[in-house]
Amino acid sequence: MKAAVIGSGAWGTAFAKVLGDAGSEVTMWARRETVAAEIRDRHGNEGSLPGIRLSKRITATTDLAEAVDGAELIAIAVPSQTLRGNLADWAGFFPADATVASLMKGIELGTLKRMSEVIVETAGVAPERVVVVSGPNLAPEIAAEQPTATVVACTDEDRARQVQHALATPYFRPYTSDDVLGCELGGAVKNVIALAYGMASAIGLGDNTKASLITRGLAETSRLGVALGADPLTFAGLAGLGDLVASCSSRLSRNRTFGEHLGRGESLEQAQTATRQTAEGVKSCLSIRDLARAHAVEMPIVEQVEKVCHEGADPRVAVKLLMTREMKPES
Ligand SMILES: NC(=O)C1=CN([C@@H]2O[C@H](COP(=O)(O)OP(=O)(O)OC[C@H]3O[C@@H](n4cnc5c(N)ncnc54)[C@H](O)[C@@H]3O)[C@@H](O)[C@H]2O)C=CC1
């Protein structure tokens, strides 16, 4: 397959490696010429994935039209909140029948749309051409070829299978799904729960607390998903529980790490200065909270994470508020 990967950060680069290792010819698009040149000439991207060697089947450019020229698959890994603006500039260059894969895990501020919806709306791509790839996929582990599984979700089963085959390597095992909505929500909400988990770790809370956060975090994710029409079983799978456990338990997770900074008492600005890469949950906690409210779905953990991130609330007070909510049945 001829593929393009737009975005040369950690996930774009690891994803390009998977595609290259599975046999595709890949052209990456990078914003900076230094990054494109390093990928093209030295087969690495030290700034995003130190020590990783990329296949010679992978090249890179800063010219979007060149990157997507003739591509059968275009995978996008830019920050969720920039996607709409990016596509306004790029979409005219996409080949008419290309599959567009969203690798992003966020919900757009203001519109409350998922990334696949932004792609359909802004790039004029039919929904059945959009694939979502999501699962327990920490980029540095994948780049180091540590085995993992993922989900390729698309309403068009044949297209999902094509992408599944284009991604299969001995260290990356893709499963297909038709639940695009559930996979996207699972990925976006787990970033917010990982922020909460990081805060809990930093304030010294124990394993019972952390297990309760994961379990109740998944409960509120599923509640929102079901209200919006997702398959509840998706949240028990790789794009739900799998991704949530990976991000909460891993020190590689940028969202968990960001939460740790906040839990240590740093302000949002201090945490942003200390962490350079994209932590999607910091913005998506706002849009997910608004989406939940719009559908009358209770998401108490998301509500508290938003208060800590954007209203200066103390994480210890947030825990207290969560623990003293009205008593209710588990489900
Ligand atoms: N890093 C990971 O392990 C995983 C990340 N993701 C998701 O992938 C998406 C991208 O994340 P990463 O690659 O990890 O982030 P990153 O911070 O490593 O890289 C982001 C990339 O986007 C580019 N970028 C930043 N602002 C931009 C703009 N205004 N216009 C165009 N490009 C811009 C940066 O130059 C960089 O190449 C996020 O939605 C994230 O949640 C999903 C699975 C795994």
Ligand SMILES: O=C(CO)COP(=O)(O)O
């Ligand atoms: O989505 C991810 C793993 O599946 C990456 O999580 P972070 O963005 O928190 O690093």
